[in-house]
Amino acid sequence: xxxxxxxxxxxxxxxxxxxxxxxxxxxxSGQLIVQHNQQQQVLRQFRCSPVLAKSQPEPVRFVNDDGTxxxxxxxxxxxxxxQVAKESKTKATFNQxxxxxxxTDIRRRGHVEFIYAALKKxxxxxxxxxxxxxxxxxxxxxxxxxxxxxxxxxMFNHYPRxxxxxxxxxxxxxxxxxxxxxxxxxxxxxxxxxxxxxxxKYQRIMYWFPKFKHVNPFPVPQPLPEDPVDLAILSxxxxxxxxxxxxxxxxxxxxxxxxxxxxxSFPHIVGIQSPNQxxxxxxxxxxxxxxxxxxxxxxxxxxxxxxxxxxADPTPPEEKEEEVYxxxxxxxxxxxxxxxxxxxxxxxxxxxxxxxxxxxxxxxCMTSQGDQATLNQWISGLQQNNPxxxxxxxxxxxxxxxxxLEGVADxxxxxxxxxxxxxxxxxGLPAEDSEAAVEEEExxxxxxxxx
Amino acid sequence: xxxxxxxRVSASGLLRSSRDLRWLLRSVAPLAAPRRALxxxxxxxxxxxxxxxxPWWRVKFDFAKGLKGMKRHFKLLKEEFxxxxxGPMGKPIMEHMLEQNQVLWExxxxxxxxEWTISCDREIGGKSxxxxxxxxxxxxxxxYGTLCSxxxxxxxxxxxxxxxxxxxxxxxxFDRKKYxxxxxxxxxxxxxxxxxxxxxxxxxxxxxYTHQKDDMYSYFLYxxxxxxxxxxxxxxxxxxxxxxGRIQDDQHPLWLDKINxxxxxxxxxxxxxxQLEIDFIGVCKDYAHTEDFAxxxxxxxxxx
Numbered sequence: 001x002x003x004x005x006x007x008x009x010x011x012x013x014x015x016x017x018x019x020x021x022x023x024x025x026x027x028x029s030g031q032l033i034v035q036h037n038q039q040q041q042v043l044r045q046f047r048c049s050p051v052l053a054k055s056q057p058e059p060v061r062f063v064n065d066d067g068t069x070x071x072x073x074x075x076x077x078x079x080x081x082x083q084v085a086k087e088s089k090t091k092a093t094f095n096q097x098x099x100x101x102x103x104t105d106i107r108r109r110g111h112v113e114f115i116y117a118a119l120k121k122x123x124x125x126x127x128x129x130x131x132x133x134x135x136x137x138x139x140x141x142x143x144x145x146x147x148x149x150x151x152x153x154x155m156f157n158h159y160p161r162x163x164x165x166x167x168x169x170x171x172x173x174x175x176x177x178x179x180x181x182x183x184x185x186x187x188x189x190x191x192x193x194x195x196x197x198x199x200x201k202y203q204r205i206m207y208w209f210p211k212f213k214h215v216n217p218f219p220v221p222q223p224l225p226e227d228p229v230d231l232a233i234l235s236x237x238x239x240x241x242x243x244x245x246x247x248x249x250x251x252x253x254x255x256x257x258x259x260x261x262x263x264x265s266f267p268h269i270v271g272i273q274s275p276n277q278x279x280x281x282x283x284x285x286x287x288x289x290x291x292x293x294x295x296x297x298x299x300x301x302x303x304x305x306x307x308x309x310x311x312a313d314p315t316p317p318e319e320k321e322e323e324v325y326x327x328x329x330x331x332x333x334x335x336x337x338x339x340x341x342x343x344x345x346x347x348x349x350x351x352x353x354x355x356x357x358x359x360x361x362x363x364x365c366m367t368s369q370g371d372q373a374t375l376n377q378w379i380s381g382l383q384q385n386n387p388x389x390x391x392x393x394x395x396x397x398x399x400x401x402x403x404x405l406e407g408v409a410d411x412x413x414x415x416x417x418x419x420x421x422x423x424x425x426x427x428g429l430p431a432e433d434s435e436a437a438v439e440e441e442e443x444x445x446x447x448x449x450x451x
Numbered sequence: 452x453x454x455x456x457x458x459r460v461s462a463s464g465l466l467r468s469s470r471d472l473r474w475l476l477r478s479v480a481p482l483a484a485p486r487r488a489l490x491x492x493x494x495x496x497x498x499x500x501x502x503x504x505x506p507w508w509r510v511k512f513d514f515a516k517g518l519k520g521m522k523r524h525f526k527l528l529k530e531e532f533x534x535x536x537x538g539p540m541g542k543p544i545m546e547h548m549l550e551q552n553q554v555l556w557e558x559x560x561x562x563x564x565x566e567w568t569i570s571c572d573r574e575i576g577g578k579s580x581x582x583x584x585x586x587x588x589x590x591x592x593x594x595y596g597t598l599c600s601x602x603x604x605x606x607x608x609x610x611x612x613x614x615x616x617x618x619x620x621x622x623x624x625f626d627r628k629k630y631x632x633x634x635x636x637x638x639x640x641x642x643x644x645x646x647x648x649x650x651x652x653x654x655x656x657x658x659x660y661t662h663q664k665d666d667m668y669s670y671f672l673y674x675x676x677x678x679x680x681x682x683x684x685x686x687x688x689x690x691x692x693x694x695x696g697r698i699q700d701d702q703h704p705l706w707l708d709k710i711n712x713x714x715x716x717x718x719x720x721x722x723x724x725x726q727l728e729i730d731f732i733g734v735c736k737d738y739a740h741t742e743d744f745a746x747x748x749x750x751x752x753x754x755x
Binding site: 189194208218235238240241296300301307311344348349353361 | 545546549550551552554557590591610640642646647648649671673674675676677678679680698700720721723724725726730731733735746755
């Protein structure tokens, strides 16, 4: 990259300037820094004589003042973070701790332990996905000390502990999926030189990350929407597997105050159905029940949401009817071709596997509260577009825990979720009611409850 | 058979060279040097004392088991003897040469689970769980469990949280290694139903040198989730080389003529239950796919 070369040349010219004994421009702040330590001594700028120190700024104050210096216990570098953590854990305080450390000692003694401690504390302060914080942390390393100056140093893992520390910073960045930027590269070159392990790791990140960035065919937007209704719409569109599917919000979340003063919160109900599913439902035999099953888990990065489905068992082979293609449905191309293609073994494109028929899925929904009342609301909402639902008995198979999707035979083979026999009697009732049922009246549906 | 220590040091990181791994271990290990080199000893769980018994002590000698074993081996030997009369690999030659699709594993019934082993980070002291069972109606297999990425407190392991299912090495008569030969195919085809989690498919080929023992070719399997089955087609040219979970600089395409096993790993750092249903796994020859390899050879000393 051109700008990296420019920045590198600036650094290199800065290095040669220093060798002549004049001022060093530190890359992180563009002005001369004169530092004092606690004893009010003028500290020498690195590779530069203190005679050139012109201005006299105030001494830097620490977070922990002299009061705690009397105790003689072992103080780890994490204590700096823990003291700040007592007040608040934000990016500003994290940066403040790093600033305190960098300004304490010109030679940055203990910087390796400090950086390891900072890496460990990053998730607590919530800055683990922030590239600027990583760059600031890399800035803690003293520059140009660890650069290998000849081939022997390059061969023999010059300053191994610091190189390993640099690699660990990059590894934490990589594990959180953060792409480093040009500032990271310039910092690494200044600190470790061009043929060092951290630069190698940086090059590997820059090679592989762009290759795998768009490899997910079902990408999850980052950040996920916080509104549960939006999240439900997003995940339903994802699992629908059909671009024509339409989501409907049957109920937005709201809280209602009853007469006794209690607050009842109602969950959101979002459903999805595609025209194919509507067709399948319209063709479903009303004598066979449909099942509301759930909750099934769906993971989006790190959040798990649950969805419910409305499905039916596959039609037994004796009831299957052949779909007759109406040739007038499409005039542009024939829907059915009777060609003898003369294909031999080399042209066989399908796998020799029996197709699983698990029964059609008619609709999916997502709601925060998965009890029968809410799902009943969903079914009644669905009924507006699928009037056949009024005549079909609906059975609820809800489970407190997560389950896998059910097949056919297990349900009839004395499974524990089998509806009680009283529902069989109720099956007869809606059938009679439907003839007398008027559209305004909500038809009763038989329910088999699982205890 | 225990899995190689691919994910022990890091379940998700891929990018350090293997030299650093051994260097790092040496800096943390106790003062006594191991008797044999690290590559030959197999995985030792941190905290467990080193075993000094010779390897033949582990074999159990049992008469009934031996008799059953003999019967099985001789039956396999007889099949192997008569298979070439039908054609190469026991299939007629026209079928062997021309076939475009081959179903490798079709999960129909409990017998299909015998060919697979499952493992999770419980081996290294973690808290994940994994179970494998036949799906409903004997029509698929269900891999389910819980993932927990708390690293075990042994002072050495830093990352944890993985679960995997791997196919066993196919064995000929008398426990000789047999290899899958997929040289006439170029795409892996799976029919899965996941829960939205990203998995990793690992293919382990047969290698010559011991240093290549933990070589794996991996690629991602992104599941959509939902009640519908998902057809996943991954060409073999997309698989990248990784050793012990670390992606390598020197990439080359997967050689399909001697494959030992295929496996699925879950290592996304989301704690919680997971499930994956697999209908079948097959290989096919996609004539439209002409790519040799998706990743170019990497320069060993690139300019900065």
